[in-house]
Amino acid sequence: MSRDDLNRLAFKEEAHDLLSELESALLELEATPDDRETIDRVFRAMHTIKGSGAMFGFDDIARFTHEVETVFDLVRNGQLAVSKELLDLTLVARDRIMAMLSGSESGIDQDPAASQRIVKSLKSLLGQAGVFASLPEPKPESSIQPSTAVNEDAEIFRIHFKPPRNVFLSGTDPLALLEELAALGTCKVTAHLDDVPVLSAYEPDACYAWWNVIIVTKAGRQALQDVFIFVEDDSEISIDKVEPGLNVEVNGEHKKLGEILVDRGDITEEDLLKALGSQKRIGAILTESGVVSPAQVASALAEQAALKDGRGARKPQESVSSIRVAAEKLDKLVDLVGELVIVQAQVNQYVVQRKDPYLAALSEQLGRLSDELRDSTLGIRMLPIGTTFSKFKRLVRDLSDALGKEIELETEGAETELDKTVIERFGDPLVHLLRNSIDHGIELPAERLAQGKPRHGTIKLTAEHSGGDVLIRIFDDGKGLDAKTIFTKAVEKGLVSPDAELSEKEIFNFIFAPGFSTAKAVTNVSGRGVGMDVVKQAIDSLRGSIDIASSKGLGTTITIKLPLTLAIIDGLQVQVENEFYVIPLSLVEECVELIGTKGNGRREQRIIHLRGEVVPYIRMREWFDISGTAPEIEQVVITSQGDNRVGIVVDHVIGEHQTVIKSLGRVYREVEGISGATIKGDGSMALILDIPRLVRSVLESCT
Structure with missing residues (x-):
């Protein structure tokens, strides 16, 4: 790759970041139109895109951005007020710049007519405001020493x-x-x-x-x-x-x-x-x-x-520096750390066999350094989830305008960190959930007023750490879910018998069934019965869970639980006959014994009584059709998925195992109950159990 190609690539990467910053600042400016600092952020982002675009040969982008920048120069000088029309046009202009960046290597404008329409609309807006009939020419910026007066704020x-x-x-x-x-x-x-x-x-x-x-x-x-x-x-x-x-x-x-x-x-x-x-x-x-x-x-x-x-001085602050690293390099680093963790496990196993105190001390030191390197490497991949949250403000704004609704998006916990891979794969499901809240949840302003609610609906998006997981909640104060309507639709689709007695929570789970929809009409937003089942599958693939709570007329809360990372997890290693499996430790509550005797009906019933609670279980020996005879005393690993507890019956519980997740080949990807594999210390393989899938299987067999 030539030097020019590298420069163009660097410009595109930085321009994408600047456009994200521009969108965020414009949405903030809508709430606080007189905020001078936010106005400066908007102007600075456009000024940098314009100047750097011209420097690296993106002339169409530079020319177009200059037109928009000139308008905000008037805003910055107090000659033009911030209005919804101006923000609408600027957001459209931002999307136009993004389209130019994605359209060609040099950012050539593939649709100049669209750009001209935006510029014409900006000029018309200036004319209506009585500022100028047309955009002024830029002031020369060739002076190295402008006459800006020094003041106390500088x-x-x-x-x-x-x-x-x-x-x-x-x-x-x-x-x-x-x-x-x-x-x-x-x-x-x-x-x-x-x-x-x-x-x-x-x-x-x-x-x-x-x-x-x-x-x-x-x-x-x-x-x-x-x-x-x-x-x-x-x-x-x-x-x-x-x-x-x-x-x-x-x-x-x-x-x-x-x-x-x-x-x-x-x-x-x-x-x-x-x-x-x-x-x-x-x-x-x-x-x-x-x-x-x-x-x-x-x-x-x-x-x-x-x-x-x-007229004075204080102690200087140290300059802060950062470096941009390609995502592929980080992924490679994580892979190497994963291999190091596997080798370290092999060394530990060898040391146990040799019983050499000197080797044991070295192994312990190697384990400590390996753990620190692992945590540090995974920490580099961690990103604040706020980078995702900020993108949804535009989605809520545009979609609520299109549907004639007034909706405010509130966010909390934007500083909560999550692995970049999880954030990337979780983006689409979160978009669908937000669209559902906007379309199905929040009512029209007239309906809300008639119900005694404020005109503006509220969607609240929060994130917080919970042990080794992150909890993400989407709350809306809309109409809520109608359990009766959902149950009737489930009966029509043959998902449940009319005389079935289900809890409200069980009824809500029908919305995750393929093709399930209660929308009365198909729109551009929803109604085709495609989406919530895909959302569920996507979250399951991330080893997460989703839970719904709703009150009719008051609103709905969707809680999603996701692991911090998909690369390396702590697991519990178990054994069935000569096969080894790993259960994610974050899903394990406890281990108990299951004693089999003649006439004991608990095995046939597939339930155990655990401190007054009935817990269903599933045998790994039967699930994977493993031959051999089970021991007289089996081990039950009690796992939890949401509010559900299910036992996993195995022959032996080996102990904790630091698990480096390896993806399965295409032949094994669809095997139910398996989500991946890992390499043990002796070089053999252990399969990672798909606990959400196993829990669903047990619950379906019990109903």
Whole structure:
């Protein structure tokens, strides 16, 4: 892959992140239209997309984004108020930019007519507001030192920017980045040309210059980092706050030039002390002695001037850095850690056989390091579920508008972390559940008012940790589920007999049956009987569970339980004859004994009495048709899935086992009761039991 291809790929990745940020900010702006900080977030996202798009050859995206950015420049300057019409058009424009990114390698506009319609609508909106008849031309941004006044809300930052020698080959113009910085505040740029060679060694396509920048701005650190977002991986970049505020002085004095040079790392304390013995000015002394270059002294003087203008200083904050890593590399790392866990289990087994104390100590240390590496690696894959929650605000907004409903989405627990693979695979089921709440759950405003409810319906999306799982709840204050209607529909479909006596919860579970729907008409949203069964299958495939609670007229709560990760789990290893199985430890409650004697009818009834509660069970020997004779005393592993408890009967319980999940081949994927496999310490294989499927099987046989 060429350098240009890599740059385009980097731009697309960052642009997708910026578009997500743009959508989130626009939805927040709808609730708080006068929030200056949110307006700045919208403008900054569009400005970065425009500038970087032009830099990397995405000209159509840059031109179109410029039109929208210009409108929000008027909003930022107080010339145009934020309205629903403006936000609607901006969201549509955001979708148009996303379509350009996905449409071609260079972001060529495949449907220029659609883009023109959006621009025309924006101009019409400006005309209606009496601002301008047409979008104004952008102001020139070529000045490196704009006349932005310093005020008490501004901050001073010191920026070191040294691009790679081959920066021009990627199509990047460092001066354009400096101009972007200049647009954010008052800045002084010092160019360092010491690396420029003699003419005979000069390469025309190489960049020998690097820069120090002192900037006084109210934009904040993130805005400064965004300027370098597409070159940060290849360049030397540091952004340090010189003063968090401009109201406090240090000991009533400003920093001296020598102190600044030491603080910046340009000289040492020893260099400074030697120079102070001379009568000359410190800058001239250090330059003549060859310790620093004139450019370094000039840059330090610029910082000193900024400090004086700012009237004070506080302790600088450390700069925060991050690195973007491809998902494939993380997946590979997790695979390697999984293999390490398997090898560590093999070492443990060998150590037990040898009974060597020295080897035992080494094995224990290896196990500790392996556990720490596993936890650290899995932690890298963890993402806050809020990255998914934020996408649903747009879904609720657009769908409620289309259906003529007024719905507010509330979220809690956005900081709750979940494995990225679980988040990706859980996205579609969550979308379907939210669409059901919007379409089936929340009533129209007139209906809600007639029932004494507020016009606005509420959907609440929450997430929280629960042991080794995450609980996600979707609540709506709508009409709730009608058990009688669902039961009647289930009888019509032959799912249950008319005289069956079922609890309300059992009746609600019929909505997960394939093809089941109570909608009276087919719409673009629902009514075809396709969806909830797929949702159930998707959640089961994630080793999760789903539970429904509803009160007619009050609303519905759907609770989903998901594991933190799908890569490595703690399991309970069990044995039947010569076969080994693993049960996810998070689903295990306890282990009890089952004693078989002649005349004992409990085996035939497939139930046991456990402290006054009747618990059904299933035998793994019979389920997998394993030959041989069961021991007189069998072991029952009591598992729980939601509110249901089911026993898994095995010959022996071996103990806990750190399980690295391996997917099954196509031939074995449809085997009921098996969700995967793992490698034991001796190199043999153990199957991972699909507890949700086994629980359903037992409950179906009991009804």
